[in-house]
Amino acid sequence: MLELCGVSVSFGTLVALQPTDLTLEPGQVTALIGPSGCGKSTLLRCVMGLVTPNTGTVALDGAPIGAAGWAAARLRMGYVIQEGGLFPHLTARGNVSLMAEHLGWEADRIADRIDSLRGLVQLPSEALDRHPGALSGGQRQRIALMRALMLDPALLLLDEPLGALDPMIRADLQRELRAIFTDLGKTVLVVTHDLTEAARLGDRIVLLRDGDIVQTGTLPDLRERPATPFVTRFVSAWDAP
């Protein structure tokens, strides 16, 4: 589905991402985890074409995405950024329907699609007509997810979709998200800095440190067969009471 081949990124002298290889199989949910500043968001932004890698290629379905290919590629990817990134001047509905309107979808089709997505993310219908400033954090995250799902993309890239929420809502949403992933059968790359969340959401975990992939596997893999002492330290930080 998605393949990163030797992708690296530096900002000036700072190396945000070492040359990285990563493959996402169709329908697979991958959780990307690592300490703050290790390059998780940078990796996602490379996939979206928001950062141009210094080396390497990003390939979708086996074909590298060239400079001219992003426009089409983005329509096949849904992206939720760290703080939701909702447009404050549009209502929730306006945010969700923006791209479909641009593509010339008919009003009925848009309304139907929004309706079914609203059911999926369990958003109260009156929230749709409010502006982001008048919504709760959880509602904003749901709307950001609706917006990412609107065009039914094959690939979902979520950057800490539950970042700013309190633990209760967070647990609920984790369950919902997992259900959505399973129901829709999307290929997902989800960033989190919470190992429990990574284990709940992902089929596998990719652990990143200083722009480098340290280990890929399930939580038991990380626990029982740590690739480096860092993995042990990282995991035990979560296991400690």
Next chain:
Amino acid sequence: MKALLLLVMAVLALPSAATAEPVRVGSKKFTESVILGEVAVGALRDGGFEAEHTRELGGSRILWNALRSGEIDLYPEYSGTLVQELLDGEPGDLSTAAGRQPILKRLGVRELSSLGFQNTYAVGMLEPLAKKLAVRSIGDLARHPDLRLGFSNEFMEREDGWPKVRRVYGLDALAARGLDHDLAYRGLHAGNLAATDLYSTDAEIAFYGIRVLTDDAGVFPEYSAMLLVRDDLDPRAVAALERLGGRIDRSRMVALNARAKLDRTPEAQVAAEFLGEVGVDVETGQAESRLGLLVRTTRDHLALVAISLLAAILVAVPLGIAAARRPRLGAVVLAAVGVVQTIPSLALLVMLIPVLGIGAPPAIVALFLYSLLPIVRNTHSGLVGIPTPLIESAIALGLPDSARLRRIELPLALPAILAGVKTSAVINVGTATLGALIGAGGYGQPILTGIRLDDVSLILMGAVPAAVLALLAEGGFAALERALTPKGLR
């Protein structure tokens, strides 16, 4: 942008281009010049010509440029101004009309015969005192070393003012102090001063009964009044104007100035009365009512502001967008519109006259240029101030550049853009009053006339509506800002 300006200018030029070509008379922004302009108009009409008068233009430079570029056909000028300012640096003998003639001809201009008076520096005393002391000339003052003299500060400073008078006439024994010109007349009247400097055709000379002392040694520069015409003016029109040669002596000019300035008689009527006395009958139109004046100046002022602002929005918003999209271009654009802002408005107007002539077009272009900076700057800062996550979300959604600009960036920057437009509008309303200096009309016109005639009510006729309009613009755009700001941003 160029095409747009040309279109605006073409529209403005339409009404005047549609009528037959009248002879265009200009005048400076002081009463004597306006009266002489009206006198010239009367003489031309009597000679069978259509004539129109663009009155109260900003100053010698503006009129000189307008004359040379063919915007006007003639205006009243003084030989001293010609020699010291307009022809300064030209080779040849400038001191006589004959000497100036070939130089002027090369510049496409021609000087008609002197009208018969000089408006130069003079020294005056109240008539009774002068009579009692038997003072006729400046030199006579030397016989009265106890007299107290008061001169305007400028006259005290100027090398060809008091220092020269004192030296040439041997007045070292007399005490002189500097004061404000207007106060000098009052001091003279109250008896605190025995003599003061004045301009030899001041209306106050008649009002206070002042004797102008003769300048036998010729200390003061020659400021002989005459009409300056374009060399290509119809010879028959020139003949009609030449009939005025030598017809206005100094005391007559003082009387005409007093008629207009002190009696508040409209200049056209003052000119008609004078022409009647010398045997030229002219009709004067109905004087404009105050309401008519308000309506006309409001219309002119609104047109100046609205057209320039609209053009500025159409140009500045795209410029601001381009500046935000390309930082290097942005730096250049912002610097350029910033530099425009630093050009003094009168200098800008004068610079535009050779290209655009006088009247509304140069005023609109100047206002347009001044309006650019606030709008460009606010558009730019409004766009670059949008948080990166929002821009990246829009890109990631797959919105192409143009749609992103239209649906996301401009709406988010709109409050800032509107604030810029508001700033421009308010500045424009104020700056547009300067348009009167180059014949563009508007609220500046009653202000100019009011200052010229020392008529506070007339000054207020321009100043109050201008202030009200500025407040309306401020309030109107603030309301528009509230109405147009997307709900989620409030």
